[in-house]
Amino acid sequence: MFINPKATLSVALLASTVLAGAASAETTTIRMVLKDFISTNANSVAHVERIEAALAARGHDIDIELVDLPASGYAEALGIMLLSGDIPDLIYFQGGDQKIADQDVLEDWRPWIAETEHLQGALYPHNTARLDNYPYLMHVFPLRAQQPVIRTDWLEATGLSAPATVEDYTALLTAIRDGDLDGDGENNTFGTTAGGSLGELDGYLNPAFGITATWLQDESGAWTHSHISSQERDKLEYYSQLFAEGLLDPEYVTINWEAKEDRFYTGGVGVVSVSRPSNVVVYQTKMDTVHPGTTLTLLDPPEGPGGQGLLAVDVTKEGRGWAMSALSENKEAVVALMDFMASPEGQFMEQFGLPGIHHEMNGNEVQVRPDLGSWESPFMISASWTPPVELFPAPAVQYLQNTQTYFLPDNAFAFPSDYAAAVDATTNVYNEWAYKFVSGTASFDEWDTYVAAWTAAGGDSLTEYAGQELK
Numbered sequence: 209m210f211i212n213p214k215a216t217l218s219v220a221l222l223a224s225t226v227l228a229g230a231a232s233a234e235t236t237t238i239r240m241v242l243k244d245f246i247s248t249n250a251n252s253v254a255h256v257e258r259i260e261a262a263l264a265a266r267g268h269d270i271d272i273e274l275v276d277l278p279a280s281g282y283a284e285a286l287g288i289m290l291l292s293g294d295i296p297d298l299i300y301f302q303g304g305d306q307k308i309a310d311q312d313v314l315e316d317w318r319p320w321i322a323e324t325e326h327l328q329g330a331l332y333p334h335n336t337a338r339l340d341n342y343p344y345l346m347h348v349f350p351l352r353a354q355q356p357v358i359r360t361d362w363l364e365a366t367g368l369s370a371p372a373t374v375e376d377y378t379a380l381l382t383a384i385r386d387g388d389l390d391g392d393g394e395n396n397t398f399g400t401t402a403g404g405s406l407g408e409l410d411g412y413l414n415p416a417f418g419i420t421a422t423w424l425q426d427e428s429g430a431w432t433h434s435h436i437s438s439q440e441r442d443k444l445e446y447y448s449q450l451f452a453e454g455l456l457d458p459e460y461v462t463i464n465w466e467a468k469e470d471r472f473y474t475g476g477v478g479v480v481s482v483s484r485p486s487n488v489v490v491y492q493t494k495m496d497t498v499h500p501g502t503t504l505t506l507l508d509p510p511e512g513p514g515g516q517g518l519l520a521v522d523v524t525k526e527g528r529g530w531a532m533s534a535l536s537e538n539k540e541a542v543v544a545l546m547d548f549m550a551s552p553e554g555q556f557m558e559q560f561g562l563p564g565i566h567h568e569m570n571g572n573e574v575q576v577r578p579d580l581g582s583w584e585s586p587f588m589i590s591a592s593w594t595p596p597v598e599l600f601p602a603p604a605v606q607y608l609q610n611t612q613t614y615f616l617p618d619n620a621f622a623f624p625s626d627y628a629a630a631v632d633a634t635t636n637v638y639n640e641w642a643y644k645f646v647s648g649t650a651s652f653d654e655w656d657t658y659v660a661a662w663t664a665a666g667g668d669s670l671t672e673y674a675g676q677e678l679k
Contacts, residue, residue, distance in 0.1 A: 236541040240298035241275035243282040245586050254562055262553060268544045297536040302528045305345055314344035315532040320543045330550035330590035333615045337523035347529030348588035351611040353518045354411020354481040356507040357491060357603060362389045362478055363505050370505065374416050374512040381455040390475030400479040401457035403468035406642060408481040411519045415616060417443040418514025422620040423674050431674050433667065435638045436659045439514060447646045461643050473498045488604040506603035509614055520618035549587040558585040559595055621677050630666025637665045
């Protein structure tokens with residue numbers, strides 16, 4: 209997390225608002241379980257105590273009891289506990305939730321959220337879409353999406369504006385290649401690279417070529433996997449052009465994320481992708497260390513013949529998140545807790561951490577402290593709350609905005625387990641041929657050969673099943 213220890217801003221005192229109705233005569237105990245948020249952690253306990261006090265001021269006499277599970281093997285330990293019949297009121301899953309949901313043990317969040325004051329407005333577009341498909345897990349945190357960044361001084365040195373189209377993007381990469389922007393007297397800088405996978409480029413280029421979902425319909429209405437579509441061919445032809453002209457690092461497929469970052473910091477490449485706002489912070493911090501005073505610019509995804517946007521997002525379900533026990537006798541208290549955490553007061557606690565450790569209040573001013581970088585919001589980060597002191601640098605703030613502006617829901621779905629071998633085999637065929645096409649070791653005249661190989665690897669059965677699933 210970006211921390212500016214000098215940043216202060218006058219803000220109104222965060223006073224609790226007491227809701228209508230008298231406080232309950234009896235205390236309601238909520239049992240909750242969350243990895244690394246345990247009763248032996250002083251910061252966890254202090255956070256809980258503040259939340260309990262704020263809830264009491266709002267008329268909710270709630271005691272939050274932390275259920276301790278080991279961090280190592282958390283998902284397995286949680287599954288064993290739940291299957292034994294010990295089911296807390298509020299449960300954080302990191303996998304393994306489906307088998308519990310299949311036993312009707314998890315509550316549908318949607319009717320509860322609809323009645324909340326703050327929580328319903330805290331959801332991101334992908335949260336809403338995933339809850340509609342699988343209403344048992346809620347994970348109110350920003351979406352992760354690959355987005356491109358460039359050194360601001362390099363962008364200015366090219367004399368070009370931030371690219372708005374695919375053609376503009378190509379022009380920018382060309383200017384980086386030819387401009388000797390690192391000043392070593394040689395044109396040895398690649399326009400862009402990827403940390404071992406074309407997925408980093410696909411993250412912001414797929415929609416430009418019309419790849420707006422995993423399954424696309426042809427002119428007859430038949431479903432085709434995007435990996436064998438004409439749109440995919442157009443995109444790979446573009447990547448091959450970048451490769452052939454020295455705009456795409458030829459080692460993109462073999463380097464890891466560390467090598468990618470090193471190329472970025474040392475001037476070996478001009479544009480790289482980031483997958484979350486904290487990446488932007490890390491990249492900017494390290495770049496400033498290597499090249500003092502250097503900032504980054506986040507680039508919007510370019511518009512192309514197929515449109516503009518970020519990679520379509522799987523909205524089948526959340527991969528992790530909060531569940532509420534359907535067997536709980538304290539559902540109203542659980543929802544009151546989660547609604548409070550989405551409120552302005554709750555979000556201040558969540559995002560600014562503990563007073564005296566992660567931030568300080570000087571009268572009506574809040575001042576963040578360096579230790580805020582070690583604080584992680586345990587409950588949620590609302591889509592609708594604006595912090596009184598900016599916690600991220602400008603490109604990271606733009607990253608968060610773009611994940612909502614350019615959000616595209618995917619039509620991907622989970623295949624039954626007996627299709628797993630076909631899914632793996634077709635993915636391997638795609639990866640092999642995609643590299644061959646991009647690197648020039650295979651001609652696009654062989655496209656039909658590739659499609660036949662993909663189909664023979666199980667693609668025919670996947671396509672048949674998709675036709676039934678997507679009716």
